[in-house]
Amino acid sequence: MSNELWGKRKATLMVAIILVFVLCPIGVIYYQIMHNTFVYSFVIADDRIIASDGDGSYRVIGDNGQPSIDGVLYGRDEDIYLGCLSLNSSSRSVIVNFTQAPWKDANLMDVPSRLPSKNYRMKLFLLVIGYEGKPVDWYKMGIGEYLRYKSLQIQVQFHLNDYDTGQFKGLYVWRDNETDKVTFDFTTRSIYRYYDVWLPTKTPEPPQSLRDDGYMTLTRIGDEKWALDVNAWFLTYYLTIRGDMLKYCVKLSLYLTISRHRAM
Secondary structure, three states: OOHHHHHHHHHHHHHHHHHHHHHHHHHHHHHHHHHOOEEEEEEEOOOOOEEEOOOOOEEEEOOEOOOOHHHOEEEEEOOOOEEEEEOOOOOOOEEEOHHHOOEEEOOOOEOOOOOOOEEEEEEEEEEEEOOOOOEOOHHHOOOOOEEEOOOOEEEEEEEEEEOOOOOEEEEEEOOOOOHHHOOOOHHHHHHHHHHOOOOOOOOOOOOHHHHOOOEEEEEEEEOOEEEEEEEEEEEEEEEOOOOOEEEEEEEEEEEEEEEEEEOO
16 A cells, blocks of 8 residues: 555544534533433314314424424423413414304303404413412422312413404403412413503402313323313403403313424
C-alpha cells in the first residue's frame, strides 16, 4: 500500500473518530430530550353536544404549550395541575350543537338556544380538587381509577370563539357547591376578568337542582390514557347586541380521551 493511499485512509479514519466523539453526545442529548417529550392525542366523540370537527384527533407535541399539528396547543400548570387544551390559534375547531342542548334562563325556565349550532374554536380547562382543597395530579391516577363530581371536585371550563368571525361567544363554567372550601376558585376570577361581573363565592352556580342533574367523571383507562366524560349544566353569561349581559344555564356533554406516548 502506497504511503499516499495510507495517508488518505488514515485521514478518513481520524475524521470518522472525531465525528463519533462529537455526534455521540449530541445523539444522547437528543434521545434524552425526545424520551422526555410526550406526544399527546385528544379524541373528541362525535355523538355529544360538543363534537369533533371530523378531521381526526387533535395532536400536540410536548406538554408545555408548544404548538404542534394544525396549531393545537396543550399545556399543564405543574403547580396546580391545571390542564388546558386550546384551539384558539388553530385551524381546527369543534362542533357545538347548541340548538340540541337544554337551556334555562336565570329563573330556571326553559328557553330556546341562545347560540347557533356551528363550529367554534374551543379552549378547555380541567382541574381536579381534592378533599382538602388541594389540586390533584391526575397523571398519577391508577389504571381503572376514576374521579367523579361530588367526591373529588372536577372543574371544567369552556371558552368558545366563533370559528368564522373570531367573536367571543360566551364563557361556560361549571363549579361545585362547596365553593367556600375550594382554594382554587378560577371560575369567579375568569368571569370577572372577561365581563366585569362578580359572583358571590358562597352562591352555588349553577343552582343545586341543576348540579344534581348531571355528572362528570375522569377515568384512567390505560397506561397513558384518560377519559373525561361530561354531561352537566354550565353557567354562561351571554352578551346581547345591545350590550346587555344575560345569565343562562346550558347542559353540555363531551367525551374526550387523552392519550400520550414518548416521542422516542
